[in-house]
Amino acid sequence: MTFNDRTTPLSLLATRRSAKARDLVAPGPDEAELRQMLEIATRTPDHGKLAPWRFVVVPQDARDALAAALVEAYRAEKPGAGRMELDTMDQFSRYAPTLVVVLASPKLASKIPLWEQELSVGAATMNLEHAAHAMGYAACWLTGWAAFSDAVRDLFGAASERIAGFVFIGTPSRELEERPRPDLDRVVSTWTGAV
Template identity: 70%
Template sequence: MFNDRSSPLSLLQTRRSGKPRDLIAPGPDEGQLRKILEVAQRTPDHGKLAPWRFVIVPLEKRDALAALLETAYRAEKPDAGRLEMESMRQFAHQAPTLVVALSAPVEGSKIPVWEQELSAGAAIMNLLHAAHALGFAAGWLTGWASYNEDVRAAFAKAGERIAGFVFIGTAGREQEERPRPEYDNIVSVWDR
């Protein structure tokens, strides 16, 4: 069982992202989404800078997002075929809830940008945990749309970057486990 909510530890041990293309309604309502984003803020944040932001893309704005993605993709890849363009539209319409997560480092801070970016990633992880704790499935995607300058400019302020698109909804099909790293391959004991 994935995202087992019987205890906090069980939830973490069974955490599994949902594939955004498989997420269906219902998604979180306004109050649940607010709670999810409030939990996302409770993340390690050296210097108390809050070097991240979240932009909610409501369902009624998904056509506008699809148009933005299609225009930006066509500008970058003028020879893109029909299937590539359809994938841009599908990306915008996945899942009932979409949150664009932004890395928003505070310039001039003594806290290195690297640490601020790690905090943004931790905030997104908390967002996923909160969504799962409320019984939803969620997935964090990056890819082409995260790195395109036109798409970035539509969501981010100067100096900010898209850290990912977080899709939230209900799993529309059985989730499958993915390979996980072997413990001994990622954990060692320092012995110098």
């Protein structure tokens, strides 16, 4: 299969494949391309027009600072952490030419349920990935420990916000491989109305 086949919109959707974040290298999107990706990401179903998401770009020249902050936060939470675990945090911070931290930024005073706002965050993140792939790059959506750390969240947002994901974007340095996909009949059924 040719992955991320941009011949038609349908072929792109049908062949979309993430890359491994650690395999993403230059070139990544330039400033104008990234802005366009983010604009596409915001064109997302959003009940109540609340924009319950935010996108924080972490440029290359801020990656040392991110690595230091992640290592410090990890060490503070896990004082017994070994060198390998800390190196993993450091490496995570340096993946890919482009990194966008997607935040769930719910409007808690709204009558729109939090659940619906969180669904919109997932949709916006997926749209960001689709935009990246449509522009000829590959993306990878990761969470992991950092996404659930309040100390890491505090780097990017307020206490009411959550990290929905770290979206790494760049060019895959190796061929993408398919991963198992669900058997459609296990996840799709027809409700006939019979009770």
